[in-house]
Amino acid sequence: MNVIEQTPEAGPKGDHTVHGAIVSTSKWCAMIGLALITVLMLAEVVLRYFAGSPLGWNVSFIEKVLLPGIVFLGMPWGYAVGAHVAADVVYEKLPGKLQVAARWLSLIIVLAGLVALFLGGLVSMLEALKHGDIPPPLSSQLPIYSWIWRTFLPLGSLFTAVIVLLESRTFLKGGAA
Numbered sequence: 001m002n003v004i005e006q007t008p009e010a011g012p013k014g015d016h017t018v019h020g021a022i023v024s025t026s027k028w029c030a031m032i033g034l035a036l037i038t039v040l041m042l043a044e045v046v047l048r049y050f051a052g053s054p055l056g057w058n059v060s061f062i063e064k065v066l067l068p069g070i071v072f073l074g075m076p077w078g079y080a081v082g083a084h085v086a087a088d089v090v091y092e093k094l095p096g097k098l099q100v101a102a103r104w105l106s107l108i109i110v111l112a113g114l115v116a117l118f119l120g121g122l123v124s125m126l127e128a129l130k131h132g133d134i135p136p137p138l139s140s141q142l143p144i145y146s147w148i149w150r151t152f153l154p155l156g157s158l159f160t161a162v163i164v165l166l167e168s169r170t171f172l173k174g175g176a177a
Contacts, residue, residue, distance in 0.1 A: 019166050022159050023080045030074030033066045040066075060141040065149045072121075072156030076163045103172055107164070114161040121153025 040058045048054040078084055091102055127133075128147040135141035 019080075019163065022076050022163055026074055026077035026080075026156075026159065030070050030077060033070040033073070037062055037066050037070075056140045057142050060135075064141075064146070065144065068149060068152045072152040075156045075160045079160050080163050080167070099174070100172075103174070107168055107171065110164055111161060114157045114164065117157035118154050118161070121150065121157060125150040125154060 040055070040062060044055050044058050091099060094102060125147050128145070128150050133146040134143055137143070
């Protein structure tokens, strides 16, 4: 079964609608972003080499909007299906009590990292909003306010934290994360 088919339809007991909605939305954001990158790159190749008229704006759009969107908006889905780094080889050799401590430590580290990502992304987004950051006219970038795509980091980290917290009871008891 591939990662797309692994999307959990429901989270831990009592959290089915919130967990499922976040994970499903996250999955679709990532898949749509990847499809848009594919279409844009194909259009760029066709227009550049067959029509002699490249798009020009597509590289910055992919770099500043689509790739961060895939990474940060897809983060809750990646966490929910276990598409992240795990150190099972080391973990499984630990005694039971150390495994419990390792699970608690990893949960704390993950949540601390998500809080840091949320705060950093929020500060970046608010600064861009305050200053009205937008590419200059006649540049090779689409005139999209940068605060819009800078919301991906705080939103992705916030929703990933919700997924982590919803799955924490199962994870701390030794279930899959």
